[in-house]
Structures are given as structure tokens and as C-alpha cells.
Amino acid sequence: MATYFLLPFVSLFTLLTDLNQPVEPSERPNIILIFADDMAYGDLGSYGAVGWETPHLDQLAADGARFTQFYVPHAVCTASRAAMLTGTYSNRLELYGALDHTANHGLNPEETTIAETLKSNGYQTGIVGKWHLGHHKEFLPTQQGFDSYFGLPYSNDMWPNHPETKNYYPPLPLIAGDSTIAYLEDQRELTSWYTYKSLEFIEKNKEKPFFLYLAHSMPHVPLFVSEKFAGKSEQGAYGDVMMEIDWSVGEIRKKLKELGLSENTLIIFTSDNGPWLSYGGHAGLQVGLKEGKGTSWDGGIRVPAIFTWPGKIPAGMVQNQAAMTIDILPTLAKLTGSPLPKLKIDGADIWPLIQGKKTELKPYFAYYNTNELQAVIYGKWKLVFPHTYRTIPSGTELRNDGIPVKYSYIKLETPLLFDLSLDKGETTDVSAQYPEILAQLNGFADQARTDMGDKLTGIEGTGNRKAGRISQE
Numbered sequence: 001m002a003t004y005f006l007l008p009f010v011s012l013f014t015l016l017t018d019l020n021q022p023v024e025p026s027e028r029p030n031i032i033l034i035f036a037d038d039m040a041y042g043d044l045g046s047y048g049a050v051g052w053e054t055p056h057l058d059q060l061a062a063d064g065a066r067f068t069q070f071y072v073p074h075a076v077c078t079a080s081r082a083a084m085l086t087g088t089y090s091n092r093l094e095l096y097g098a099l100d101h102t103a104n105h106g107l108n109p110e111e112t113t114i115a116e117t118l119k120s121n122g123y124q125t126g127i128v129g130k131w132h133l134g135h136h137k138e139f140l141p142t143q144q145g146f147d148s149y150f151g152l153p154y155s156n157d158m159w160p161n162h163p164e165t166k167n168y169y170p171p172l173p174l175i176a177g178d179s180t181i182a183y184l185e186d187q188r189e190l191t192s193w194y195t196y197k198s199l200e201f202i203e204k205n206k207e208k209p210f211f212l213y214l215a216h217s218m219p220h221v222p223l224f225v226s227e228k229f230a231g232k233s234e235q236g237a238y239g240d241v242m243m244e245i246d247w248s249v250g251e252i253r254k255k256l257k258e259l260g261l262s263e264n265t266l267i268i269f270t271s272d273n274g275p276w277l278s279y280g281g282h283a284g285l286q287v288g289l290k291e292g293k294g295t296s297w298d299g300g301i302r303v304p305a306i307f308t309w310p311g312k313i314p315a316g317m318v319q320n321q322a323a324m325t326i327d328i329l330p331t332l333a334k335l336t337g338s339p340l341p342k343l344k345i346d347g348a349d350i351w352p353l354i355q356g357k358k359t360e361l362k363p364y365f366a367y368y369n370t371n372e373l374q375a376v377i378y379g380k381w382k383l384v385f386p387h388t389y390r391t392i393p394s395g396t397e398l399r400n401d402g403i404p405v406k407y408s409y410i411k412l413e414t415p416l417l418f419d420l421s422l423d424k425g426e427t428t429d430v431s432a433q434y435p436e437i438l439a440q441l442n443g444f445a446d447q448a449r450t451d452m453g454d455k456l457t458g459i460e461g462t463g464n465r466k467a468g469r470i471s472q473e
Helices: 009-015 055-062 077-086 114-119 190-204 237-258 277-282 325-336 435-452
Strands: 030-036 065-071 124-129 148-151 172-176 179-184 210-215 265-271 302-308 317-319 364-368 372-378 381-384 388-391 408-411 416-419
Touching: 030 237, 030 325, 055 237, 055 265, 055 302, 077 114, 077 325, 114 124, 114 210, 114 325, 124 190, 148 190, 190 210, 190 237, 237 265, 237 277, 265 325, 364 435, 372 435, 381 435, 416 435
Parallel strands: 030 210, 030 265, 065 317, 124 148, 124 210
Antiparallel strands: 065 302, 148 172, 172 179, 265 302, 364 372, 372 381, 381 416, 388 408
């Protein structure tokens, strides 16, 4: 039986090997996809952050395209990541919520990830950071198209020190490849480790086309920051963590410039969902959006999104048309000439939007819980369906010590239509003024229900697939 142990911060990298095999140089762009965890729409300076500074991410936005209405389809970890990596609503994949150490299922190996899409076209592929699509060996990134993996199998709060369920979770494993190399008792160096491993991957693959998926574990709670950023922000721990993530982006861009790769590298930066509001000062900034993580209001599903590729994406461009993380896979496939997955996906190529053009609108859907269709978005319009959602009770005193307050629950009884261009806080129902828009969005929702089902209306879909499951022998 293998023996696992806690490693000092500086020694981890001496034990890791890179198993990537060389390929011929290519003119295709390198791709770096950076995915933050629970980072709110307003957490970057270019999106309105106060209390901390994000100069590297602000420069990334100034050098490329910044979306103001970019969404995730599921405001929770596993579902959001499955959707982004497969270009498919995760309820179609039978993946809901946030998997933990007790889960016996994960992303079905028959599904095609971004990594598999690009790998089939000669790319070297690596993931650094949080996976959260199944912690059993058959579901790990190395079984889903990634040549290398360094990171955590699920959220960083799924460890014995969880503030609400102490000792429910086992020790938090740190994985390299498909093997646990350590259990973490301290996460202060986690963002730095992810950064250094990302730089190592870029260095090793500088002569090859590569895809790097850097999935930061933070600013998801618990918040940890290295000594070099501790106490640096005005806000406190959350601001410190944001500044370290910003530093990480700066280090990656510096490495690309040093290696002469900047001009041939597309960088994408976004988040898996909005802020975990019950954690008070340890959560991000809504900047006027309603609610947060775990809801289908815009505070839960609207996220920052930046696309930068010198010479290919106009600098300083701001795109106001709606798009979603499910669009990333088909966009990258089109850019690189890679084949689309054989199984049906839901995203579309948004390269014209990234370049600043306007395109024909398409409906996007927001799901939560077990296949509840809670909202449909169509351009500036959003229709929210009757459902129960969580909220912080009025008058609750929020904390700033990593201990969450309790949610209460509200049952929305009637559908509400919003014009997000005038009402980003989703405060005013305009259904009566725009009956034709209401009918159109209801029509989109009916099509989605026929295809993927909807627990809220009791409709069984015809287009869903199964998650992968381990043998119960």
C-alpha cells in the first residue's frame, strides 16, 4: 500500500515529472484557459473592483476583448466545469452540483473535452489546479485528454477543516498525473504552486502547440495566500487572494514574452460562477447584480470574461452581446481546425463576437439543482421561471472570518421578464410591456425542456446522456 505524506512547500516540484511527448512545431495558436473559482463579476479592476488592485488582469483586458454579459449555465462547481470543458449543458451529461469524496460518478469518458478536441489535432495538453469532475482514477484529467495534471480533485474546502462539517471530509489530496503525492494541511502556497507548474508546462512545450488549463482553487473559500501577498490589499484576505491570482496572470504573460510566444498565444480568463455570499467578507463583489453563487440570478451566473490574442483580437474591445462558457470549445475547435465532438454539444463558435462583431442572437439557459430550468437569456432579455432560490436574510450581519451565515429560501411564484440592458439588478418585471418577447423566450424554454427535460415542470427530455460511474463490485 502506498504511503502518503505532507510535503514541505519547496520540495514538491522535485518529485514531479512531465510525461509529455514532443510533437512537431505548429503555426496554430497556443491556448491558455484560466478559470477562477467563485470569482465574482466585479472582482477585477476593469469590472469595478474596489479594495484591491488587479493590474495584470486589467492589462489583459486592455490588450484584448472584455465581455460584459458572459455567463455560466450552472452556478456551482462541477456542473459549471463540465459545461465549459465539453461545450454542453451539464444537465445533459447527468452532472449536477458539486461532487465530493463520496461520489461514485464523474464525467463520462465517452464525452469529449477541450483537451481531447485539441489533442486530436497535435496539441500538448496540461491541467494545473482544480478538476472536480470525478476523483476516481477513471475520471481524472489524464483519462480525459490531458497529458499532465497537477492539482486538487475537488474544491479546497472539502477537507477536515471545513467550518460547518468538521472532519466530514478526508485529508485533501494533491495529485500529480493520476497519483496522490501529498495531503495538504496548509494551502498558503497553492496559488504559487499552480503558477510555477504552469510556467514549467509552458517552458517544456515552447516548441509545440499547447493547451494549458489553469483552474485556480481560489478565491473559493477557505482563503489562503502566500507570505508575499498577505496583508497587501485594503480589503483583507479576499483582496490579498485576488492580488495573488492577478500576480499569477502577470507571471504567465511574462513567461510568454520571454519565450517569444505572446503573439501566438490566445489567453482566456473567466470564472466558474459568482460569489459565495454567505461568507461575507470572504466573498467577491456583485457590483449591482442580484444574488450570487447557487442561484440563476445574474449575480450567480454572470462572470468576467477576457480574451486576448495580440494582432487577432482588437485591443480594448468591449463586447456587450451575451455569450456563455459552453461556447469556448466550439470556438477553439474552429480556430485550430480541430474536429468537433461526435456527441451533440450546445455551444457555438463565438469568434466573431470576440473580434468585436455582432452576430445573430441565440438563447442561453440557466440550470440548477437536479435539472431545473430556472432562466433563459436572449440578448438583453432574461426570463426567470418560478423556482425556489437561496438568499441572505435581510438584516443579517455578515462575517469576515471564513465562517458562513445561514441562507433562507424564497419561492418565486410567477415568471419574471427583465431587460438587462436597463435593469442589471433584475428588479423590474416587464412581462406586461413585452408580451411578444415573453412568448418568444417561453418558446425557447419549451424547446429546451423537450430536449433536456425540466424537473420544475415535470418534463422528461429525450436528448440526455449518462454520467460515468465506477463499478460497485
